[in-house]
Amino acid sequence: MKKPLLIILLSLVIISCFGQKVTLVPIQNKALKSILCNVDTVLFRRGASISVTLYQISNPSGSAHMPETDEVSNKFLIAVSSIDETPDQILYSVGDFYAPKILKFQPVKNDKYLLSIEYGVFKSRKRINLDIAVDKVTVLK
Numbered sequence: 001m002k003k004p005l006l007i008i009l010l011s012l013v014i015i016s017c018f019g020q021k022v023t024l025v026p027i028q029n030k031a032l033k034s035i036l037c038n039v040d041t042v043l044f045r046r047g048a049s050i051s052v053t054l055y056q057i058s059n060p061s062g063s064a065h066m067p068e069t070d071e072v073s074n075k076f077l078i079a080v081s082s083i084d085e086t087p088d089q090i091l092y093s094v095g096d097f098y099a100p101k102i103l104k105f106q107p108v109k110n111d112k113y114l115l116s117i118e119y120g121v122f123k124s125r126k127r128i129n130l131d132i133a134v135d136k137v138t139v140l141k
Contacts, residue, residue, distance in 0.1 A: 040074065043105055046083070050111040050134045053079040059096060073098050076117070082134045092137045094130065103127070 027033055041056035055077040075095025082088045097119035104116040113132040120126045129140040 035077070041102075043102070045105065045107065045113055047107055047111040047113075049083050050113075051081050051083060052113050052132055054102075054105060054115065055079070056100070056102075057095075071098070074100050076100075078115070078130070078132060078137055080132060080134055080137065088134060090135070090137070094128075094137075 038058045040058050043054040045052045057075050059073045073096040078092045080090045100117050100119040103118050108114050115130040118125050118127050131138045
């Protein structure tokens, strides 16, 4: 009795595994294609109840507005999500930065993160510090 039942159950599992259909669909959303095709760096941090993903995006050629060059600037997308069955999610864009360097991207306390970015031309670099929480991202003074 156990053997025929086991064979029937095993057959159903095998049939359901081979019954899946994989589809390949081209994406037509130009803004989404532009963002994903220009991702330069992705960093991910996950805490007890929050996850933060940082995407560094290259802007178009010449966006740095440096004389006689085609140098690019960058912007960052900050995706914040609570870890839940129905997560709270926010997405921020910050930039444009010339020659950015991520100095810190670390947890500080209570599922908050600190992101520190240095940017600008060599002799006059600037710094921006961002406080990242599940409900908002703020610039620290």
